[in-house]
Amino acid sequence: xQKIEQNSEALNIQxxxxxxxxxxxxxxxxxxxxxxxxxxxxxxxxxxxxxxNEKEKRKERLKVTFDTTLxxxxxxxxASQPADSATYLCAxxxxxxxxxxxxxxxxxxxxxxx
Amino acid sequence: ETGVTQxxxxxxxxxxxxxxxxxxxxxxxxxxxxxxQSAKKPLELMFVYNFKEQTENNSVPSRxxxxxxxxxxxxxxLHTLQPEDSALYLCASAGGDTxxxxxxxxxxxxx
Numbered sequence: 001x002q003k004i005e006q007n008s009e010a011l012n013i014q015x016x017x018x019x020x021x022x023x024x025x026x027x028x029x030x031x032x033x034x035x036x037x038x039x040x041x042x043x044x045x046x047x048x049x050x051x052x053n054e055k056e057k058r059k060e061r062l063k064v065t066f067d068t069t070l071x072x073x074x075x076x077x078x079a080s081q082p083a084d085s086a087t088y089l090c091a092x093x094x095x096x097x098x099x100x101x102x103x104x105x106x107x108x109x110x111x112x113x114x
Numbered sequence: 115e116t117g118v119t120q121x122x123x124x125x126x127x128x129x130x131x132x133x134x135x136x137x138x139x140x141x142x143x144x145x146x147x148x149x150x151q152s153a154k155k156p157l158e159l160m161f162v163y164n165f166k167e168q169t170e171n172n173s174v175p176s177r178x179x180x181x182x183x184x185x186x187x188x189x190x191x192l193h194t195l196q197p198e199d200s201a202l203y204l205c206a207s208a209g210g211d212t213x214x215x216x217x218x219x220x221x222x223x224x225x
Contacts, residue, residue: 002203004156027160028165032157034213034214036216041181041202041219041221042215042218042219043116043118043120043204043206043218043219044204045116045216046156046213046214046215049213078206086166089156089157091157098145098162098208099210099211099212099214100145100146100147100160100162100207100208100214101145101147101155101162101170102158102214103159104156104157104158105156106154106155106156107156
């Protein structure tokens with residue numbers, strides 16, 4: 001069956017450092033991969049989408065890579081800030097025109113300490 | 115705000131009650147979704163609607179009954195739920211090749 005694993009449940013880093021989160025998947029060939037941020041008691045908020053034919057995407061301090069051979073995505077937050085503390089979700093999708101139909105990982109909770 | 119509004123934000127119901135969750139979007143999206151998020155588990159897709167038609171039901175028990183009267187509104191009717199159904203229920207919408215927009219969710223507690 002399809003499986004998504006995010007490398008760790010929790011990640012603690014110091015302010016100003018780069019946070020790197022990993023998403024690995026098996027038994028799936030996604031057309032795209034999305035990263036979301038979720039704060040406690042709230043819905044996920046979209047951050048970045050990367051398609052199968054793209055290697056890297058950037059948005060401000062965020063960078064995501066997508067390696068369909070390794071079946072892995074890396075999500076980086078540079079110059080991290082305490083406000084970046086949240087749970088980050090990796091999600092895979094396969095259908096064009098149905099980008100809300102997603103398989104989610106369990107999430108990594110990032111804590112950025114001042 | 116993401117443009118997807120869910121009500122109520124919190125709901126406590128007994129196992130014999132009937133209640134409904136409401137979701138509304140005015141983003142012009144044609145697809146709407148219900149997800150369930152239980153403690154320590156990934157988000158699970160429950161139902162998919164495209165152009166008001168249900169196109170997917172991920173083996174969801176019949177005590178959960180979705181309804182999509184138009185492309186802007188989605189309901190989840192609940193009846194005779196179990197305590198293990200307690201979770202955060204999230205509605206999302208998407209259009210074309212855009213990302214999904216999620217509501218804030220309804221925190222459901224079944225007692």
